[in-house]
Amino acid sequence: MVSPGELRLIDTLLEDDAFEPDISDDGSVNYSAAADLLDEIDDDPTVVLERFATRGVLADGFVSKVYVCPECTSEGLQYTTVCPACGDPQAIETTVLEHVCGYAGPESEFESEAGYRCPDCEQDLESVDIEKKLRYSCQECTESFDVPDDRLRCRECSSMFPPLETIERVLYRYTLTPEGETWLARQKAARRTAAEALEERRFETEIDTTVGDDGSRRVHVLAEDGLMGERRIVSVHETPDAESVDEFCAFAESVGAHPVVVTTSGTVETDVAKRAEGSELTVLTFDEDGESTLEPEYDTTESVGAYRPGLFERLTAALEVPGRNGRQ
Numbered sequence: 585m586v587s588p589g590e591l592r593l594i595d596t597l598l599e600d601d602a603f604e605p606d607i608s609d610d611g612s613v614n615y616s617a618a619a620d621l622l623d624e625i626d627d628d629p630t631v632v633l634e635r636f637a638t639r640g641v642l643a644d645g646f647v648s649k650v651y652v653c654p655e656c657t658s659e660g661l662q663y664t665t666v667c668p669a670c671g672d673p674q675a676i677e678t679t680v681l682e683h684v685c686g687y688a689g690p691e692s693e694f695e696s697e698a699g700y701r702c703p704d705c706e707q708d709l710e711s712v713d714i715e716k717k718l719r720y721s722c723q724e725c726t727e728s729f730d731v732p733d734d735r736l737r738c739r740e741c742s743s744m745f746p747p748l749e750t751i752e753r754v755l756y757r758y759t760l761t762p763e764g765e766t767w768l769a770r771q772k773a774a775r776r777t778a779a780e781a782l783e784e785r786r787f788e789t790e791i792d793t794t795v796g797d798d799g800s801r802r803v804h805v806l807a808e809d810g811l812m813g814e815r816r817i818v819s820v821h822e823t824p825d826a827e828s829v830d831e832f833c834a835f836a837e838s839v840g841a842h843p844v845v846v847t848t849s850g851t852v853e854t855d856v857a858k859r860a861e862g863s864e865l866t867v868l869t870f871d872e873d874g875e876s877t878l879e880p881e882y883d884t885t886e887s888v889g890a891y892r893p894g895l896f897e898r899l900t901a902a903l904e905v906p907g908r909n910g911r912q
């Protein structure tokens with residue numbers, strides 16, 4: 585299903601170039617322009633954008649990668665070196681002296697009143713006998729080593745992970761594809777046609793508007809006949825699935841509206857067709873061959889044959905105000 589927010593999001597790309605990721609100072613990633621267009625009921629912008637990329641409406645172009653904490657899912661992990669022995673980050677690169685006997689340690693250990701003395705074999709040393717080296721030494725376990733281990737550290741929960749054990753997240757910029765443009769035009773035409781069909785039946789209609797007491801939920805089309813106290817709400821789907829249609833019907837009931845579901849593929853899930861057999865739900869197919877029309881017939885995803893409940897009666901029953909014909 586495409587929600588009103590999602591349709592608004594895709595529609596914006598006709599004007600704007602792309603949705604780009606914003607990486608903030610703390611390393612977290614947002615698609616804030618996309619987030620502003622979506623409604624509360626919609627999924628996270630990244631989930632929505634990826635879903636439309638998967639079905640070819642959007643194209644995703646590589647931008648960069650960020651690493652996500654496997655512990656708390658925060659983004660913006662920070663690079664640090666750690667001691668290979670104890671894993672502590674307090675492994676600091678220092679100058680160490682190494683005696684030919686094999687002992688190595690910080691310069692301070694070798695300092696004596698007379699000059700240098702090996703703390704291990706207690707030999708007094710000339711500076712030619714010792715080699716100065718840069719080495720890591722661990723403040724936690726006294727281990728010293730040439731090459732530290734790599735870790736990524738979470739700024740939120742302080743966990744540290746080897747880089748390959750973190751979650752790599754690829755960031756994309758999303759643009760509208762030519763297929764996406766066609767898809768968008770079809771969804772909008774279906775929405776407009778539904779609104780016009782209801783207007784012809786003397787409803788006052790609004791497109792992409794809020795409905796309900798708290799005004800938080802948006803619908804593709806709201807149609808109201810104040811005189812008759814009748815209300816319809818329209819949802820536009822590519823292939824209506826039972827779960828979102830059930831949810832839409834429940835919402836329609838809560839706002840005292842009759843639910844109308846428009847399929848732009850001409851297909852619905854079998855359970856949706858079953859539900860539409862009753863009077864509580866109307867399913868219509870948007871047909872764009874020639875003139876844009878809505879037809880009360882559709883196929884189901886699990887059967888090849890067309891499902892045709894009484895042609896036109898269903899459309900009439902759904903869209904007309906009951907009783908009006910009788911009085912005219």
Ligand SMILES: [Zn+2]
Binds near residue numbers: 738739740741
């Ligand atoms: Zn974390």
Ligand SMILES: [Zn+2]
Binds near residue numbers: 687702
């Ligand atoms: Zn020595």
Ligand SMILES: [Zn+2]
Binds near residue numbers: 670671672724726727
């Ligand atoms: Zn250590």
